[in-house]
Amino acid sequence: MKNLFLFFICSFAFVFLVLNILQFFNYMGRQVTALMEISPQISLSPTLPVVVDPLKQKEFPLIEKENSLEITKLGLEAPLVFAVSTEIKAITQDLKNGVVVYPESSLPGQSGELIVLGHSSPPGWPKIRYDWVFSKLGELEAGDNIVINFAGLRHDYMVINKVFLEKGxxxxxxxxDNSKQFLYLVTCWPPGKDFKRLVVEAELSLTR
Incomplete structure (x- = not known):
């Protein structure tokens, strides 16, 4: 009787685990699809090759950090992944490795719009890779600082706006002015759902 009871307990635990794993992958798939709904509608600036001016290297010494995004207020630091495809499968894979720069958007240091996508997950959700990375994005306010480390330089952006958009x-x-440099951080909202899109807009304030 005791063995039968243990068998039922183990079976229940196994089924519960499988259902949660399936729920996780289903949720992440919906998030990527939702993020891709908004991104193609963004008016993008032409992408140009990144050229580091030797004079600027003297003015702004190169830093040792890898390409990454930092938000001190949120205790966040994540790799910056440059997507080469807009296919959902490819973006899904890229989002496992950090926050994703949407293809054809301007690069850090270029005028135009830099669009960065990231996952958000509900409270208490286990931190699996980078599915949690933008979960606290809603806490940012105008004046907060966002840092993009890229090509040996540090780019500081100041938050100027935060909007919630409907699907699509x-x-x-x-x-x-087209000469200005803007950063958009985009995620599904609220965390754990894909009802809306949260977009944080920031403008370049300093390069060093």
Whole structure:
């Protein structure tokens, strides 16, 4: 009788584990699809090759950090992954390794719009790879600092706006001078759901 009871307990635990794993992959798949709904509608600036000016290297000494995104207020640091394809399968794989720079968006240090995608997960969700990375993005406010380390330079962006968009809704158009550099952080919202999209907009304030 005792062995039968243990068998039922183990069977229940196994089924529960399998269902949770399936739920996780289903949730992540929906998030990637949702992120891709908004990204193609963004008006992108032409992408140019990155050229590091030797004079600028003297003015701004190269840093040793790898390509990454840092938000001190959120205690966040994550690798910056440059996607080469807009296919959902490819983006899904890239999001496992960090936050993803959407293809054809401007690169750090270039004028235009730099679009970065990231996952968000519900409270208490285990930190599996980088599925949690933008879970606290809603805590950012105007004036907060975001850092992009890229090509040996540190780019500081100041948050200027935060908007919640419906599914399929395009980003607000930016009518500012085309010479300016903007950063958009995009994730599904609220964490654990894909009802809306949270977009944090920031403008370059300093390169060093």
């Amino acid at each position: 809704q395009a980003l607000p158009e930016n009518n500012s």
